[in-house]
Structures are given as structure tokens and as C-alpha cells.
Amino acid sequence: MERIVLLSFDDGVVNQRHFVAPLLQKLGFGATFFPCRWNREWREKHPGALMDKNALRELWEMGFEVGNHTWGHSQAERVSTEEFMADAARMEEYLQEAGLPAPRTFAYPCGTFTPQVVEALKNRGYRCARSVENAPFHPQDGDWMRFPAACIHDQTPGLLRAMLEQCTHQKPVAILYHGVPEIAHPWVNRNPQGFQEDMETLKQEGISVLSFQQYQDRMNIN
Numbered sequence: 001m002e003r004i005v006l007l008s009f010d011d012g013v014v015n016q017r018h019f020v021a022p023l024l025q026k027l028g029f030g031a032t033f034f035p036c037r038w039n040r041e042w043r044e045k046h047p048g049a050l051m052d053k054n055a056l057r058e059l060w061e062m063g064f065e066v067g068n069h070t071w072g073h074s075q076a077e078r079v080s081t082e083e084f085m086a087d088a089a090r091m092e093e094y095l096q097e098a099g100l101p102a103p104r105t106f107a108y109p110c111g112t113f114t115p116q117v118v119e120a121l122k123n124r125g126y127r128c129a130r131s132v133e134n135a136p137f138h139p140q141d142g143d144w145m146r147f148p149a150a151c152i153h154d155q156t157p158g159l160l161r162a163m164l165e166q167c168t169h170q171k172p173v174a175i176l177y178h179g180v181p182e183i184a185h186p187w188v189n190r191n192p193q194g195f196q197e198d199m200e201t202l203k204q205e206g207i208s209v210l211s212f213q214q215y216q217d218r219m220n221i222n
């Protein structure tokens with residue numbers, strides 16, 4: 001029976017467009033990219049580190065989903081709901097300026113599920129929001145606004161295998177990467193060779209690799 005992995009990438013690191021996306025396209029994989037813009041000081045310190053509007057539009061044209069990770073990587077537990085949603089709206093505007101459709105899928109910055117913003121996100125049209133938890137998703141009774149994903153990087157040996165062992169036709173697994181490589185945040189770095197081996201493992205095991213939107217469409221989540 002079919003096993004499903006939902007693949008996602010955070011922060012809009014430029015190598016996601018130049019290295020990750022072509023590899024995924026070659027393998028026939030879907031994925032969701034969750035870009036943010038951090039703040040001006042961060043961008044000045046790391047020039048060229050993030051995808052611009054053209055690169056984000058290219059991802060979408062390649063068939064990938066582009067979701068929302070807020071503009072400044074705001075953590076909802078540290079700001080008011082109004083401030084958090086304003087930051088999310090600013091990222092929506094950036095994606096609209098890039099010629100992308102309104103995002104349907106959200107990723108909580110730092111992966112922290114924050115229930116106080118759920119209704120506000122739903123009111124803006126989000127039907128799925130990804131957190132960070134090492135657990136499969138239970139589509140029949142799971143919370144679509146707290147969709148768990150395992151964060152895979154060089155310091156998590158064995159985690160991908162452990163998640164795949166929990167992946168069944170009834171329980172999909174979501175996994176998360178950052179940059180390949182991740183220069184600005186080395187604690188979540190995944191080296192390119194290791195990432196390619198991860199993707200080859202998914203291919204060899206015959207796993208269906210989807211974006212969050214593709215999975216929502218399959219499950220008739222509107």
C-alpha cells in the first residue's frame with residue numbers, strides 16, 4: 001500500500017532553488033517551501049542568502065507549493081496575535097507581488113504550535129499549519145493546524161529512518177529541512193551529499209513524496 005511523506009523546507013534559503021528543487025523535480029517529488037525574510041539587519045549580514053521574488057515564482061512554476069512562514073520569522077508566543085498576523089500578512093503581500101497564489105499552508109516559526117493564533121490563521125484562509133514534532137499524522141482525528149514534522153539535519157542521525165518506520169498508508173509522515181547546506185544557521189545544516197542520500201532512500205522505498213497542498217487536495221481539505 002502507498003506510503004506518503006510530506007516534504008517541506010523552511011526559511012527560503014537560496015540553495016533550495018538552485019540545488020534542492022532541481023533534484024526533487026528530477027525524482028518526481030512534491031514539496032512545500034516556507035520562505036521568510038527575517039529583518040533588514042539579518043539580510044544585510046547575509047546578502048544573497050534568501051530567495052527573492054523571482055526564485056520563489058520559479059519554484060511555483062516548477063510545480064512546488066510556496067507557503068507562509070511569516071516575514072520576520074515571528075514567534076507567536078513572543079508577540080501579540082495582532083503583531084503575528086501582521087507579519088504573516090506582510091509575507092502574503094510579498095508572495096502576491098511575486099505572482100504567486102495566496103498560500104493555503106502555514107509553518108510556525110521555530111515549529112512551536114501556538115493555539116492562540118489558530119483562528120486568526122483560519123480566518124485568513126489557512127487550512128493546514130505545520131509544527132515540529134517527531135510523530136506521524138493521523139488524518140482521521142489529527143489537528144490539521146498542528147501537523148507534526150520531524151526536523152532533519154546533520155545532528156539527527158537515524159531520525160529519518162525512525163520516521164519512515166512509523167510511516168504507513170494510514171499515517172503519513174512530514175519531514176522538514178532548512179538549507180542544503182544551511183550557512184546562517186549551522187545547527188540545522190544538512191550537507192548536500194547527505195540530503196541526496198535521504199532523497200534516494202525515499203525513492204528506493206517507493207514512497208510518494210508530496211507537498212502539503214497535494215495532500216490536502218487528496219484528502220479534500222478545502
